[in-house]
Amino acid sequence: MNITAGIVIYSLSLDTTIRTNIEVDQDFEIDSYELWEKGLPQNRVLYIVEKERLLRDLTIWRRKFILCAGWLDEEELEGQELYWICMSGSIGVHEIMGYVQQVFNRYYQWYIRLGTQIRKKESLSELLDTLDEVYKLTGCIATQSMRIVGSSSRFEEFNSWVDGQGMVTLGMVNELVADEDFQEAAKYDDVFLYYNTYQDWYYCYNFKSDGQYQARLLASTENHEKAHGVRRLIQDFGECVSDVYEDYFGQGQYLQSGREMYEMICGLLQGVKVNAGDIRRVLSRYHWEISHHYQVILFQFQEGVSGGVGMAYYKAQIRKLFHDCYVVEEKDRFICIRNLSRSENSASVYEENLPYFLRETLCKAGISNVFDDFSRLHRYCVEAERVLLIGERTDSTKWYYSFPKYVLPYLMEQCTRELQAEQVCHPAITVLQDYDSKNETHLLESLRVFLRERHSITHTAELLEVHRTTLLVRLDRIRQLTGIDFDNYETCLHLMISFEILKLVTECYKM
Structure with a gap:
């Protein structure tokens, strides 16, 4: 590996004050360095020269690299095409030679040390500490799921977006998910610069396995x-550590061992029939049983959040949230299969942790009934899908919807799936609607409350804020207009279902 002019400039700047006309993004490889005495300078050599000798004959230095003893000004070199680094004139050329020798020694010793650490299988954090110790570059390696698998000792001191538990903070992940540049950067093979919302610069290097993005090295100077x-x-550093990353955190073995589980679940979710014996065999590897109690939770993210770095983080967070579960990703949503028999069924998960996660990620969730036959996974996934659709339409301010609480709206939707509401509702509904509209009465509402209050005259009158006699008159008028027999169970059931359908149609019309 050859050292570059940029590495020389950076290394010298760590120890002393310098000036240069070389741009930050310019870099040139250097094979060697020497003190210039006379003759024609060669390419790819860093020459150390006194200012007076340099200015004496500038023509020979065209496109050459100079380390000058003495400050140079742009005016002195106007029109000259040469690359220069200069140090204070109080430092002699022989002392500068010592500095340069330290720069070269530092680089090659660091590179050799890094290789030795890699052969010894030292941790990623130890490798990053070496980078920090030698070059004052703090860094970390974060997986696709935003888990920090290695960081230099001082990294958290200079970076506020790590949560102290080895994860990127949820707030930062949400910003990255919405950052198209950060998502697009997963395709890069070379080092790239990333400028975050805290106005910090990071040098990034992607680790890949079989061409697929797996993790990212982020490093910065102390002043970002x-x-x-x-x-x-x-x-x-990234090229050296790539092999170590694959050895320590490669995904191949995990993917191979989990492939059967993944393929079986995908098949069940699509309605494919799977032999019960095969289900038991695959589940047994996770210490699950076909008759355990399960629940499907469908996570639907906002439009535009699909794939990318952040989704892997969200999947990891869901696993932490529900502990013993299996999560399948489908475009902009996750299907979480939770094993209730092997995890704590704590109410706090739904009351505190889940709402917080959903709010912070702008996500909503549909929750199925509990079931005890894994082969029926598909039907309960459908439950989660349906309740999510119904819940978002009827209770848009909520973050999650449990199917048992929305069974009635689901049934009402099915009632009008093929026929119009007026076709399946009790005919008395239309009669009373027309009568109330023409006469400015409230017979339909009186009937609804009367049925809901289980035919209680007292409770119905109190809720309607009318006298008992007034209510009795209204009920008598309802009988005259519709012929309803309040003692007939089927009639009353039909009427109550009709009121729920009417409510559903009204809510849909408002939307």
């Missing part, structure tokens, strides 16, 4: 600014 040579240092 761009600097010479850092891009190359991160490139060298």
Whole structure:
């Protein structure tokens, strides 16, 4: 590996004050360095020269690299095409030679040390500490699920977006999910710069397995600014550590062992019939049983949130939320199969943790009934889908919807799936609606409350805020107009269902 002009500039800047006309994003490889005495300078050599000798004959330095003893000004070099680094004139050329030798030694010793650490299988954090110790670059490696699998000791000191538990904060993940540049960066093979919402620069390097993005190295200077040579240092570090990452955190073995489970669940979710014996065999690897109690929770994210880095993080958070569960990703949603027999069925999950997660991720959830036959997974996934649709339409301010609480609206929707509401509702509904409209009466509402209050004259009159006699007159008038027999169970059931259908149609019309 060859050192570059940028690495020389960055290394010197760690120890002393310098000036240069080389741009931050410019970088040139250097094979060697030497003290210039005479002759024609060669390419890819860093020459150390006194200012007076440099200015004496500028023509020979065209497109050459100079480390000058003495400050240079742009005016002195106007029109000259050369690349220069300069140090204070109080430092002699031989002392500068010592600085340069330290720069080269530092780089090659660091590179050799890194290789030794890798052969010894030292942790990623230890490797990152070496990068920080030698080059004052704090860094971390975050997986696709936003788990920090390695970080230098000082990383959290300079970065507020790590939660202290080895994860990127939820707030930062939400920003990254919405950041198209960050998502697009998962395709990059070379080091790239990322400028976050805290106005910090990070040098990033992607780790990939079989061409697929798996994790990202993020590193920065102490002041979070761009600097010479850092891009190359991160490139060298990332290429060295890639093999270590694959050994320590590669996904191949996990994916292979879980492939049968994943394929079986995908098949069941699509309605494919799977042999009970095969289900038992695959579930047994996770210590699950076909007759355990299960529940499907469907997580639907806002439009535009699909795939990308953040979704892996959300999946990991769902696993933490429900502990013993299996999560399948489908475009912009997750299907979570929760094993209630092997996890705590604490109310706090729904009352506190789940709403918080949903609010922070702008996601909503549909929850199925509990079931005890894994082979019926498909029908309970349908439950979660249906309750999510109904809940968002009828209770849009809520974050999650449980199917048992929305069974009645679901039934009412099915009643009008093929026929119009007026076709399935009791004919008395239309008669009373027309009568109330023409006569400005309240017979239909009186009937609804009377049925809901189980034929109680007292409770109905109190709720309607009318006298008992007034209510009796209204009920008598209802009998005359419709012929309803309040003692007939089927008639009353039909009427109550009709009122629920009417309510559903009214809510849909408002939307």
